[in-house]
Amino acid sequence: MDIKDGKTVKGINFVDIRDAGNPVELAKKYVEQKADELVFLDITATIENRTTLIELVKKIAKEINIPFTVGGGINSVQDVSKLIQAGADKVSINSSAVKNPKLISEISKEFGNQCVVVAIDTKFIDDEWRVFVHGGRTATELKTVDWAKQAEQFGAGEILLTSMNNDGTKQGFDIDITNKVSSAVNIPVIASGGAGQKEDFKNVFEQTSATGALAASIFHFGEIPIPELKQYLKNNKINIR
């Protein structure tokens, strides 16, 4: 769930953002539907909104009984500490990790590497996969696979890999970069961006080493109910909860 001013929103290719409802209510619905984990990303992440986010995390932690990750605007171990105390199980860092990779080790040393998700937004440009920061607005020089490996070395416990080319398009996860990253590292990789049909989940699990797949729009707007998706994957011999 992308969170803006305490509400769930969803964009296409990281823009054209529309409202998708109350995050606590959505979270409860997903728990009932047996989602395995939830991810909340504060896409505004301004200083004024931090208090709103912490309050939201507390509410979510009270209501749900499955693991959840919170990200957006985390720049220090103190920021992480506040979110963990509010009840988050993991934190996701993105731009701040690119700017200062040591932050990954600092957080992992303090809270354990299981707690540190490094989110990577990537786009295929000039014949290569490159890392983007600041909510996908700024290109970096980093090559995606290299950065994923570095993040692992710095102590990341998990990689949340979003293909910006695919995000919100419902054309399927990007098999190419998901495969490259998930074979290059020995930590869980969550594929994100582009889920539109049940087959997309089957493909990403069959064709890459991703351990998880994340989707937003198709769940928020009820296009694919989670129980139906899980049954489909089970029928296709994919080992899921």
Add this chain to the structure above:
Amino acid sequence: MIAIIKYNAGNISSVKNALNRLGYNSIITDNANEILNADKVIFPGVGEAGSAMQYLKERGLDKVILSVKQPVLGICLGLQLMCNFSEEGNTECLGVFDTQVKLFPPKEIVPHMGWNNFSSIKAALFNGINANADVYYVHSFYAEICENTIATCDYILPFSAALQKNNFYATQFHPEKSGDIGEQILKNFLEL
């Protein structure tokens, strides 16, 4: 009143939240009297074994935990600290369960993180739970199977998913994060 042992381990509030959802009051405490007088004691934790044991010893909590007569439930690091010894920081632990805690060999992704099943031998803790139910794990170290093992899980190798000896219970997985199944396990413990 349920006592949740307070020590330098992360995200203890999630256990408190889970107890609230089940309608139980709890306190997070490192006070010996509060722990010894509680109806049930929960020993949670995600953290590092060496520094966690040191913290417990400095406050005399190691002896307090061992002298509790009511049911005690160790979760994750709590389970590991209730074993004899942990390879994590080469730590002498509480020695409730007669087994060792070892680091997973790096044959697959470590930590073992996510949903996985457990096969349970008949135990009160698992009343009403189907065989091979999925629960949530996050750990890099595991307790070897021993005579106190009441449930096993197989990841890289078979290990103790749950242990019990007298009034001491422990789960490697996180019941407070394991959806309905986890809630049932917590409820079973609270109703012991």
